[in-house]
Amino acid sequence: MNILLLGSGGREHALAWKMAASPLTDQLYCAPGNAGIEREATCVALNPANHAAVVAFCKSHAIDLVVVGPEAPLVAGIVDDLEAAGIKAFGPSKAAARLEGSKGFAKDLCRAHNIPTAAYERFAQAAPAKAYARARGAPIVVKADGLAAGKGVIVATTVAEAEAAIDMILGGGLGAAGAELVVEDFLEGEEASFFALCDGETALPLASAQDHKRVFDSDTGPNTGGMGAYSPAPVMTAEMTQRTLDEIVRPTLRAMKELGAPFKGVLFAGLMITRAGPQLIEYNIRFGDPECQPLMLRLKSDLVPALMAARDGMLKNFDLRWHDDAALTVVMATKGYPGDYAKGSVIDGLAEAAAVEGVEIFHAGTTIGADGRVIANGGRVLGVSAIGRTVADAQARAYAAVDKIRWPEGFCRRDIGWRAVARETVRMR
Numbered sequence: 001m002n003i004l005l006l007g008s009g010g011r012e013h014a015l016a017w018k019m020a021a022s023p024l025t026d027q028l029y030c031a032p033g034n035a036g037i038e039r040e041a042t043c044v045a046l047n048p049a050n051h052a053a054v055v056a057f058c059k060s061h062a063i064d065l066v067v068v069g070p071e072a073p074l075v076a077g078i079v080d081d082l083e084a085a086g087i088k089a090f091g092p093s094k095a096a097a098r099l100e101g102s103k104g105f106a107k108d109l110c111r112a113h114n115i116p117t118a119a120y121e122r123f124a125q126a127a128p129a130k131a132y133a134r135a136r137g138a139p140i141v142v143k144a145d146g147l148a149a150g151k152g153v154i155v156a157t158t159v160a161e162a163e164a165a166i167d168m169i170l171g172g173g174l175g176a177a178g179a180e181l182v183v184e185d186f187l188e189g190e191e192a193s194f195f196a197l198c199d200g201e202t203a204l205p206l207a208s209a210q211d212h213k214r215v216f217d218s219d220t221g222p223n224t225g226g227m228g229a230y231s232p233a234p235v236m237t238a239e240m241t242q243r244t245l246d247e248i249v250r251p252t253l254r255a256m257k258e259l260g261a262p263f264k265g266v267l268f269a270g271l272m273i274t275r276a277g278p279q280l281i282e283y284n285i286r287f288g289d290p291e292c293q294p295l296m297l298r299l300k301s302d303l304v305p306a307l308m309a310a311r312d313g314m315l316k317n318f319d320l321r322w323h324d325d326a327a328l329t330v331v332m333a334t335k336g337y338p339g340d341y342a343k344g345s346v347i348d349g350l351a352e353a354a355a356v357e358g359v360e361i362f363h364a365g366t367t368i369g370a371d372g373r374v375i376a377n378g379g380r381v382l383g384v385s386a387i388g389r390t391v392a393d394a395q396a397r398a399y400a401a402v403d404k405i406r407w408p409e410g411f412c413r414r415d416i417g418w419r420a421v422a423r424e425t426v427r428m429r
Contacts, residue, residue, distance in 0.1 A: 001063050003221050005030045005041065006048040010364035010383040011289035014296040015069060016040040022304040036363025042327025051081040057076035058087045065090060067307060071286050072147060075101035090307045090410060092285050099283040103143045103182045106283050113255045115248055115262040120184035126170050131185050133162040139186040144169045146177035150225035169422045170373050189274035192233045194244050202315040204247045207298055207322050208236035209291040215338060217415045224338045225380055228416030230328040230391055231294040234423050235273050244271065245285040264310055274292045281376030291382045294327035328394040330402055331383040332412045337379035345409035349372045353401040359386045381410060391420040
């Protein structure tokens, strides 16, 4: 098969790494790719937002399957355009992608189908939104309705912070993504990431994972796109996994089918595990980044036929095998992220870091300089990943690799996986 992967982040590098190993893959292209993906695929200067150009490339290169990594092209309907041109594509349609493209749509769907989620209301005007926030009290969560590149969710610890967030979003601070917003109750508990391959009717759960959203150690500082992740997530017990499927994922698939927008692709449920059970924080419509990296390290099965089965509606009798080992990813970011940061700094020591046992380094915001050295070209830049017998083993290997990377302009959290490591320590006593 000739496969085209769309995207340029750490998620796409992990997918490229896994798909390149498939015996079904003849030629793997990635658009636009990055410095790390170049080792796995032929990178092409193609903008995923230009649907006509993507279709033309697929026709001229006999592409058998397009795998769409990021959310923006999915929300813009690239799968619809590819399928209309007779090109098979993995990912949801534009109508199904509203689960991520509109927070309000997803919340309304939850309310209509009794899917557990935080109490909320939707607003397009600041005054009623502020009145609602004052009535509910803090802490409270303010979310831009549309896609905001990971910057659209503000967890306000005071009402004043909530009001400032409302003014920022509805005042144009996030562009079109903030034309409307959702104000919802703050949920107490432990977060987890739950992924399922979906073919419109059947949901095939993937391994569990836990992300670390806050930028600094001990879960402090502003929210980010994710500073690290690990798999499996101990909080996702067999019971909690079953409840998530029964109470959240399967009702969502039924609801989307009823709406005439069956969901195919990866459904990513961001969960809060509360005393009452799993509650949906939000839906995403693609593999998580950085959760995809440890998931791909743990996936024993061939990824390509699984993606094809989801696209073709054939998941009912499909199964996946996973390594028992744990996997963990530490994100290295440019200093200043998630705020303003500089591009162009040189990263050295990657070969030494990759030589650590069990380590894979997935690139996100990188490019190659004129002298052949790796250059930081984004906020989140590297996903230093490792597999080990336990989360503590994987953590130790990942940080051993981090310490070999010479990049003064970069930083990372030093506590990725701390919850799971603490649980492992308790069990060993």
